[in-house]
Amino acid sequence: MLKGLEQMLKKDFDIEFKNHEILEAAFTHVSYLNEKPNLKNRGYYERIEFLGDAVMQLCVSEYIFKKFPKMPEGKLTRLRAAMVCEDSFSKFATECHFNEYIRLGKGEEKGNARQRTSLLCDIFEAFIGALYYDQGKDAVVKFISKVIFPKLDEGWFDHLMDNKTELQEFLQQNGECKIVYGEVSVTGPDNQRTYTMNVSINGKVMGEGTGRTKKLAEQMAAYKALKKLNK
Amino acid sequence: MLKGLEQMLKKDFDIEFKNHEILEAAFTHVSYLNEKPNLKNRGYYERIEFLGDAVMQLCVSEYIFKKFPKMPEGKLTRLRAAMVCEDSFSKFATECHFNEYIRLGKGEEKGNARQRTSLLCDIFEAFIGALYYDQGKDAVVKFISKVIFPKLDEGWFDHLMDNKTELQEFLQQNGECKIVYGEVSVTGPDNQRTYTMNVSINGKVMGEGTGRTKKLAEQMAAYKALKKLNK
The missing domain is CATH 1.10.1520.10 (Ribonuclease III domain)
Structure with a gap:
């Protein structure tokens, strides 16, 4: 060997x-x-x-x-x-x-x-x-x-970063705001689900992400929102 | 400066x-x-x-x-x-x-x-x-x-080591055994307590330790037991 x-x-x-x-x-x-x-x-x-x-x-x-x-x-x-x-x-x-x-x-x-x-x-x-x-x-x-x-x-490494925490910390610098993650769709068979989640900031959808788990899809949605906010 | x-x-x-x-x-x-x-x-x-x-x-x-x-x-x-x-x-x-x-x-x-x-x-x-x-x-x-x-x-650094875990891991290599920590004494005024704890292995006291908290005294007792066991 x-x-x-x-x-x-x-x-x-x-x-x-x-x-x-x-x-x-x-x-x-x-x-x-x-x-x-x-x-x-x-x-x-x-x-x-x-x-x-x-x-x-x-x-x-x-x-x-x-x-x-x-x-x-x-x-x-x-x-x-x-x-x-x-x-x-x-x-x-x-x-x-x-x-x-x-x-x-x-x-x-x-x-x-x-x-x-x-x-x-x-x-x-x-x-x-x-x-x-x-x-x-x-x-x-x-x-x-x-x-x-x-x-x-x-x-x-982007998908492994804790984008949800980063988004929250960034937004809270500018005072209180409401961050909500919502389910857009779930597709695929039982053992191969694909989740799509979005994130809304004060009621406005700012990002959407897809992943093999809800958590990964949320991270991706937060990542997209950060990009939109130029972070 | x-x-x-x-x-x-x-x-x-x-x-x-x-x-x-x-x-x-x-x-x-x-x-x-x-x-x-x-x-x-x-x-x-x-x-x-x-x-x-x-x-x-x-x-x-x-x-x-x-x-x-x-x-x-x-x-x-x-x-x-x-x-x-x-x-x-x-x-x-x-x-x-x-x-x-x-x-x-x-x-x-x-x-x-x-x-x-x-x-x-x-x-x-x-x-x-x-x-x-x-x-x-x-x-x-x-x-x-x-x-x-x-x-x-x-x-x-001895008092900062996790001696309790080490003692447990060492003893369990040789099969099941019973590790019990017991209070020996508490002395001093309210804001300056000193605890003395001992550790028994299968009913036999193997170490005694003193510290400002029960946890520290237990760690020290475990440390003494490890020394006794040549670890």
């Missing part, structure tokens, strides 16, 4: 690890080691993930702090939370084909752990931790400049 | 800022700017605090990750939470005399904001953010190696 992973990292990201053990550990679930009592490298991803989480927090914070010099702290915090979260990281892990290289025990494999969002997120963080440990922050920034930062300009 | 602050930083910590504006902003509350509409430097601490928080997360994570190579991820996370928290940071801020240099509006000053734990914590994080922005991570590590890391060996 390690050889294939190293070839992929070299080919896709021009990354070569000096410390092969830590890279291997970052892609190893403890259930795999439990089945192989004689393996020499006893490392698994949990500790490295702890480090990687903090590395991501800083790299993303620094990037958006500099990219948006006028953005207030509350919005920076919401944007960071949208970028550094299980949902985003698990998608990056799949996009980078990390899921193909995870070493799992048989039980976990049968339980479909390889597709589990939380595991994919952990592995992404563990990879970041291993890269930081092996090569330092600049190497991490170079990697996420390819994998994550371009998505910011593509609006990739 | 800036001159006094810079003299103190030079004298106590051998730190000299290149960017004076960001240092000034890190010690400025927005209420101060609201009263001085003509001030040129309109920066205040909130955005820099956002950056500083992430810097601290990484520096502390990296330090304990390397210092305790066998510590499992759950305990690393609890230790980090004890080190990177409002309670700890506000104490460091006071210890470093940062409270004396904060620029506050008159209303905030009257409301005793200068003693408020949350503000002191914010200012500490903002200073870290400013130092990182001005001089990079090595300068931050040098600073916290003086101010924070030595406290780890002095047991300074």
Whole structure:
């Protein structure tokens, strides 16, 4: 597995690890080691993930702090939370084909752990931790400049931002006002519903959004209203 | 204020800022700017605090990750939470005399904001953010190696660790057992109570602790039990 992973990292990201053990550990679930009592490298991803989480927090914070010099702290915090979260990281892990290289025990494999969002997120963080440990922050920034930062300009994180809170905070700066979310339509079969919701401000519809849950549709409606208000 | 602050930083910590504006902003509350509409430097601490928080997360994570190579991820996370928290940071801020240099509006000053734990914590994080922005991570590590890391060996964070959770998790690895916390004594006048609590494991007292609240006394009792169990 390690050889294939190293070839992929070299080919896709021009990354070569000096410390092969830590890279291997970052892609190893403890259930795999439990089945192989004689393996020499006893490392698994949990500790490295702890480090990687903090590395991501800083790299993303620094990037958006500099990219948006006028953005207030509350919005920076919401944007960071949208970028550094299980949902985003698990998608990056799949996009980078990390899921193909995870070493799992048989039980976990049968339980479909390889597709589990939380595991994919952990592995992404563990990879970041291993890269930081092996090569330092600049190497991490170079990697996420390819994998994550371009998505910011593509609006990739907008749907994960807490637009409802932002809309409310913005409107309340200018005194009291009434914000109401209403259902426009629900379509599709039971297991594949699509919701459309709108948001009214003092009785006037200001945005409409669609999503797989009511909450996501409301977030999208709030996002549209913020755009309309030039926020 | 800036001159006094810079003299103190030079004298106590051998730190000299290149960017004076960001240092000034890190010690400025927005209420101060609201009263001085003509001030040129309109920066205040909130955005820099956002950056500083992430810097601290990484520096502390990296330090304990390397210092305790066998510590499992759950305990690393609890230790980090004890080190990177409002309670700890506000104490460091006071210890470093940062409270004396904060620029506050008159209303905030009257409301005793200068003693408020949350503000002191914010200012500490903002200073870290400013130092990182001005001089990079090595300068931050040098600073916290003086101010924070030595406290780890002095047991300074032990009372902030979630020892009760750790004790429970450790004991439950070995099957079911009964953990009971009991009151030993309450002493002192109404406004200055001291509680002593003990913890029994399967009916046997394993630790006793004292604190200003029942919860703190229980945490200390759990800590003593963990020590007894060589954890």
